[in-house]
Amino acid sequence: MGRTSEARVKILSAARSLIELRGYSALGVAEICKAAGVPKGSFYYFFDSKEALALAVIDEHWTGQRSTWERVLSADTGPLDRLRRLFEETEAGQLAGQESCGSVAGCLFGNLTLEMSNQTESVRARLQEIFEAQVEMVEAVVSEALERQEVTVTDTREAARSVVAQLEGQVLFAKLYNNTRRLGTLWTNCLALLGVRTAGEVTAGA
Template identity: 30%
Template structure:
């Protein structure tokens, strides 16, 4: 029996995620994806109308795979400052695991694809914007709790601070990819996050 249809679609999504994240959108062709996934080109076009369509699906899939971790990290049962500490540990751990798998630092998949394609494909730009906002919402929820608990001033612009944190974290991860080194990330990420929050490290 042949591979189930849902498995074929998922294999294309997973393969595209890996190839685009490791390399770039422009350097990876539909043929490359089909070859790596061991899927016929006709099957590709059965599920996706274009490479851009597959890229959209791969971004959504990546977010859904990350969602469980973020729900755990940003659980209301975790003290809000501790959520950010666990976020930093999670980012470094994930980047370390990926660098071992691909023998290079891959950085942020959304920033990589977004910076390459946002000016060329509106659907990709809108998808990246949508996903980044979802991550910022996690940050905002913790900041909102910090304000409620008196750890930040009531005048705090919660949305602005969440966006600033996301920009800083994403920038650090992008630099890790550029330098192909996780050492600055391990050294600076936690201190930078706590500095932006204007709170002291828990330890």
């Protein structure tokens, strides 16, 4: 196989699997190429460095996840209902990962934040952009819910950030216990963080 875009796809896919399994730091380029089934020359044709590969893996994962988030958060239903579906999608995604590889992989962005953000400024900057984009997407829905008087937050940005922080924290627990049911509390916690008291109120509003 030569320097085709197919080789690039294989490298990205192998790198993502290996990063999810073992993190970034412990990986070597030779190992990634072996798993991808491409010669080392191909790697350096497509990527200047392992760091460039990490950024490409992050970008590719975000492209897919952003499209899921956009689809779920722009659905034709009440704003809080869309947030609930986002958590359901997250749980389903982690469960699918666990079924395919045996372990809850967690959030690639959260994993790389804790592993790499203090080592590689380009990765830190990219992860900041992604989390800001996530917070913005959640904030838009929270603002809509606020206009409909379904939530009682005073600062929609901070509220959205807290919802994403709770998501990251619970995904961490899901990974630690290798149990996606940990994510079942996300919806209740989101309602609490947004100042909605009971599920009954929400169902009525959605």
